[in-house]
Every structure is written in C-alpha cells, then in structure tokens.
Amino acid sequence: MSRKKTVKGKGTSKSPTASPNKSKDSGKSGKGIGAGAPSNGLVYPSRPSLSNSREFYDITFKVMLVGDSGVGKTCLLVRFKDGAFLAGSFISTVGIDFRNKVLNIDALKVKLQIWDTAGQERFRSVTHAYYRDAHALLLLYDVTNKASFDNIKAWLTEIHEYAQQDVVLMLLGNKADVAHERVVKREEGEKLAKVFGVPFMETSAKSGLNVELAFTAVAKELKHRSMKEPDDPKFQLQDYVNKEMKSAGCCHS
C-alpha cells in the first residue's frame, strides 16, 4: 500500500500559468505561480538576464510528467531538481505539484516549470485540465512493469485529445538501473517510440542515468522552436539525445 502525500501549497489549486517576468526561482514546490502570463505561456523579460544569478531567466516553459502511478515521475523530478533519489516507501502523488529549475541553454537562461502529475486513475480529470498549457510532456513507463508499458498507447491517445498539437513529447523508460526485474527491453521501447514518432530514451531516477539529458533536450527543443529564425536548421531532438548518450559512453547502439 502506498502512503498518500498531502497536497502542498499553491501548486494544486491554481491554474498552471507561467510566473510573472523576472520572478524569483525559489525552486520550491508551489511557489512562483502568478497571474498575468501571456496565453502561450512564454515570458520574455523586459531586460536581459543577469548571467550570475539563478533568480533570473530569459524564457520559461511548462513541462509535464505523465504516466502510470509508480513509474517514477516524482523521483525523476526530485533527481533533476535536487540531485537526490527518494528511496524507501512509495508516496503516491495526490493531485498535481510542481518545481522550477533554470537551465543554461546556449547562453540563455531557460526556466522549466515542471508539473508532476498523479498517475492514479482517480486524478485523471485533474491532469486533463493541465495538458493544454504544457509546452512539453515527458511520458514515462517503468521497465520493470509491463502494464505501464502497455498503457503508453492509452496515454498517447489522451495526450492527443487534451494537449496542444505541437507539444514536445518524449517517451522515457524509467528504472533502467534494475537489471534483474526488467521486463521491457530497451529495443521494445525504441520500437514503440518509432511507431508513434516520438523521441525515446531510458532513464533512472535512482542512478541519475539520462535524467539531466531528458530535461535539457526538451529545453533545447523548446528554446530552438521559440527563437527560430526562418533559415535555421531544425533541431532534431532524437539526434541530439543519441549524440549526447554516445559521447557519455552510454547504452545506445
């Protein structure tokens, strides 16, 4: 049985609009949400970012973590935000929560507002309300849980129904650190991703494998799209991910 986490702060009840210009990146869940965001959610501040301060950003995007309960969405976010792994008993997310993190992407400060959704069926209607404001979705399954992999098609149907048409999407096979209990091969994940035309990689919130890369790749894609000049070549998310994994000596053919 999983213990339930009480819903924290403002992250639950407010709509997922972006922070006002030059808001502080408190990094804390439930902070940084404010009124007055443009409808597309992007924020361009009126003055340039201060390069040495984490409090400032040039552009912000909303990223949502989705997938079955227990696949590791919260752990992935905590690993990315705090560099730690939430070991021990599983505390299932109630409703929705978020964290902010500012990344340096090609000399630009990109703030990701990352929404951690509850995978449990009973919270699905809450999640639906947040899809339309998401610029990117990280869709997770658990490589040790076949049902979570089989449910990916249903998640994609839901995404097509509720999310923006041009949402950046990436499929992540999480818990890649667990060798003995693995039931979904990396090749199966790759194949499914290919069928649906989405970038894919395996991650581990426990070891940290590809966690930074997943968020950075999405941030790069979003930044590239929003700053794109007409003659710029298209940023290829999967190519970028493959190249980065290769140079890190990681597990990709």
Ligand SMILES: Nc1nc2c(ncn2[C@@H]2O[C@H](COP(=O)(O)OP(=O)(O)OP(=O)(O)O)[C@@H](O)[C@H]2O)c(=O)[nH]1
């Ligand atoms: N070995 C291993 N365990 C993990 C990993 N990620 C998460 N877990 C474990 O899986 C369980 C579920 O993780 P959560 O991050 O809470 O799952 P969730 O997707 O947020 O679940 P909901 O909030 O119910 O939607 C916890 O017991 C974690 O410790 C991972 O990469 N490797």
Ligand SMILES: [Mg+2]
């Ligand atoms: Mg969770």
